[in-house]
Amino acid sequence: MKINKNIIIRFAAAAIGLFMLAGCAEPSETPSEGETVLSNTYAFIAKDIQNPYMQKVYEGFQTACSEVGSSAIYKAPEANTPEKQVEIINELVLQGIEGIAVAANDEDKLEDALKAAMESGVKVISLDSAVNKESRQTHIQQADPELIGRSLVRAAYDIVGGNGGIGVLSTTNQATNQNLWISYMEQEIAENPEKYASTPIVQIAYGDDDTTKSISETQSLLENPDIKVIIAPTSVGIKAAAQTLQELGSDVKVTGLGMPSQMAEYIESGICPKMYLWNPVDIGYLAGYTLDALSDGTITGAQGEVFTAGTLGERTITLDDEQGTEIMLGDLLEFDSGNIGEWKDAF
Numbered sequence: 001m002k003i004n005k006n007i008i009i010r011f012a013a014a015a016i017g018l019f020m021l022a023g024c025a026e027p028s029e030t031p032s033e034g035e036t037v038l039s040n041t042y043a044f045i046a047k048d049i050q051n052p053y054m055q056k057v058y059e060g061f062q063t064a065c066s067e068v069g070s071s072a073i074y075k076a077p078e079a080n081t082p083e084k085q086v087e088i089i090n091e092l093v094l095q096g097i098e099g100i101a102v103a104a105n106d107e108d109k110l111e112d113a114l115k116a117a118m119e120s121g122v123k124v125i126s127l128d129s130a131v132n133k134e135s136r137q138t139h140i141q142q143a144d145p146e147l148i149g150r151s152l153v154r155a156a157y158d159i160v161g162g163n164g165g166i167g168v169l170s171t172t173n174q175a176t177n178q179n180l181w182i183s184y185m186e187q188e189i190a191e192n193p194e195k196y197a198s199t200p201i202v203q204i205a206y207g208d209d210d211t212t213k214s215i216s217e218t219q220s221l222l223e224n225p226d227i228k229v230i231i232a233p234t235s236v237g238i239k240a241a242a243q244t245l246q247e248l249g250s251d252v253k254v255t256g257l258g259m260p261s262q263m264a265e266y267i268e269s270g271i272c273p274k275m276y277l278w279n280p281v282d283i284g285y286l287a288g289y290t291l292d293a294l295s296d297g298t299i300t301g302a303q304g305e306v307f308t309a310g311t312l313g314e315r316t317i318t319l320d321d322e323q324g325t326e327i328m329l330g331d332l333l334e335f336d337s338g339n340i341g342e343w344k345d346a347f
């Protein structure tokens with residue numbers, strides 16, 4: 001249970017904000033009369049409202065919030081654009097939110113809104129897809145990005161036996177996490193030119209985490225005869241690609257990051273010989289505890305600080321590649337036909 005230290009300051013800030021916005025704000029930015037004031041509440045802002053992966057993250061977030069005696073709220077735009085996330089952030093700040101964890105649709109475009117939130121006392125972290133280091137107190141990193149990128153290319157290499165081009169089906173071209181993973185995929189290939197001589201990345205497509213667009217982008221990738229395997233570093237994309245390959249009876253395979261519950265049938269049928277993920281529920285759980293530790297002053301988000309994240313135990317804040325700070329969740333899990341049965345009911 002935590003003490004809500006900043007509430008008076010933030011009520012004043014919210015009141016000033018409301019006053020300043022009067023007459024010029026979009027209706028959605030101003031709380032309507034009688035709207036709940038979100039004290040002692042932590043918000044998770046997802047990339048978009050449809051994504052089942054984000055709902056799994058929120059499950060863990062809710063559990064953590066309830067364990068620390070706070071409320072949780074789930075917010076997400078219809079489509080994965082930064083502009084709509086800015087509107088949501090501004091609205092939450094006006095409503096007196098205690099802390100925000102955001103899976104960002106752009107690394108830089110939330111900066112003004114998140115800085116204003118932090119200046120008014122709101123605790124701010126990113127998770128899944130990071131905002132730049134100025135826009136957050138720390139970031140929740142699912143697993144080592146370098147390991148993710150390199151593992152995906154190594155899996156693709158194994159699947160085609162070192163002979164066949166790679167098509168990448170990503171989310172949006174602005175997603176910080178997917179872009180970082182793709183840069184490590186490219187690095188793995190560049191550093192091992194002989195090994196990957198016959199397994200280059202031929203094309204990168206963007207399905208925007210939208211199933212319909214991901215299916216049509218998969219169809220476009222398949223028009224290129226050099227592509228023998230697709231890497232989809234997104235739970236929405238990998239499922240859409242697997243479904244498309246199955247429907248077309250294609251010999252092309254898929255690997256990437258997927259939820260066992262959604263991918264078990266494609267792993268069992270061999271369309272997706274192996275894939276990876278971490279525990280999405282734990283990501284949300286760690287985020288909830290991180291916001292609470294920021295709120296009660298146990299941590300500020302600085303390198304070297306230590307706190308206890310409920311059943312996940314002690315966590316230490318470390319530096320990321322860009323000298324911002326992050327908290328690493330942990331292991332990259334590998335799924336194949338040998339273990340998918342144990343995981344398909346977990347998440």
Ligand code: RAM
Pocket residue numbers: 051053054128129171177209233234235236257258
């Ligand atoms: C998608 C999202 C998210 C990614 C997961 C694996 O749902 O794009 O960013 O982490 O897949």
